[in-house]
């Protein structure tokens with residue numbers, strides 16, 4: 259059955275399903291359709307389905323015209339009708355795997371999608387999970403659900419894991435050219451999944467011996483970042499105490515051509531991956547009575563950065579005889595990182611919450627994020643900071659180093675600046691109003 263499916267994939271006769279049409283699923287669906295496959299996208303959000311079927315794109319990494327052309331050519335359709343899975347030869351699951359309030363992995367979206375697929379699973383079908391999750395999910399969660407169809411994994415259907423590596427906004431590495439790791443439940447599962455990706459992506463496809471290897475390598479990738487950012491943040495705290503410019507220290511260390519990779523301090527960790535992925539490991543490790551000390555320490559340092567930033571801001575205002583309470587603070591950037599329009603897990607949110615608690619007056623400038631939620635209320639950002647806004651602020655707090663900010667004007671007009679991203683170039687710093695992390 260594997261060879262039949264491989265043949266259908268190689269002849270581009272296979273129909274590809276993608277479940278979850280977000281920043282991972284939609285680019286993948288488009289790449290599959292561009293490769294010549296008939297693609298059916300599944301999502302629970304009707305507004306996404308309607309937009310796609312009208313050829314309207316909503317993901318920055320997807321080319322509007324490309325999507326419209328594929329929809330017009332009937333190469334790609336979106337639906338919430340899972341019964342269409344019976345027409346699909348291979349389905350890729352790209353749904354969220356958030357953490358719950360106890361930082362425990364929430365695989366409910368994955369389980370829901372898998373149960374729907376299981377209802378329509380048929381002989382000779384491939385199922386691939388791409389959502390970031392704890393090692394063991396594919397074998398312990400997906401496989402049993404899919405085998406409720408009475409089909410046998412590795413013989414009658416094929417199951418693999420292949421972590422998504424989408425970096426939203428990355429102009430260099432996209433879905434098509436980022437190397438892909440694939441691990442199947444059996445050799446034939448791996449072979450079928452690798453065949454699909456090899457027909458769709460330009461990038462190298464790296465086979466591993468099991469889904470658990472692929473699940474774990476993804477977590478290593480992002481835990482590596484989390485821990486190194488934690489180290490950079492701890493260095494920033496220590497350097498500040500010692501009166502040493504941590505940014506100059508990091509730039510100097512980065513001259514080492516081997517054995518070092520620069521990471522930079524910041525106001526905290528945002529985004530949908532880095533602050534979250536390491537906790538899948540921590541949570542699963544408990545099952546093996548192991549305490550992931552290093553991961554948790556790095557997480558604590560990163561999680562404390564928003565409070566550290568607010569304390570530093572308070573100290574800076576105190577130097578001018580001001581308290582946080584009643585001060586006007588202009589926040590530059592609510593997005594979780596530079597030139598991104600996403601504020602999920604953004605450290606600017608806890609910073610605003612702390613400023614609110616301290617009785618500070620704040621205003622947020624962000625050219626890419628128009629609205630944001632804070633403690634259940636919706637706020638609107640200012641797109642461009644006027645000279646008046648800058649001058650009337652007791653403190654300008656740079657939390658996101660968007661390229662669009664006019665750093666020279668800010669440096670000239672601000673009473674006081676706290677730059678948590680080393681965003682303001684030295685050449686603009688002509689007054690003693692400038693401070694950084």
Ligand code: SAJ
Nearest residue numbers: 422423424425487521522523524527528529531532594595
């Ligand atoms: N950050 C720092 N210091 C750094 C790097 C990042 O404080 O040196 C902060 C960022 O400001 C942000 C958070 O950490 O708030 C996460 O930043 P990120 O650069 O890791 O960006 P993400 O969250 O978009 O991570 C994605 C990840 N991609 C996937 O999980 C598929 C990650 O694996 C990529 O390495 C990363 O993009 C990337 O390289 O841009």
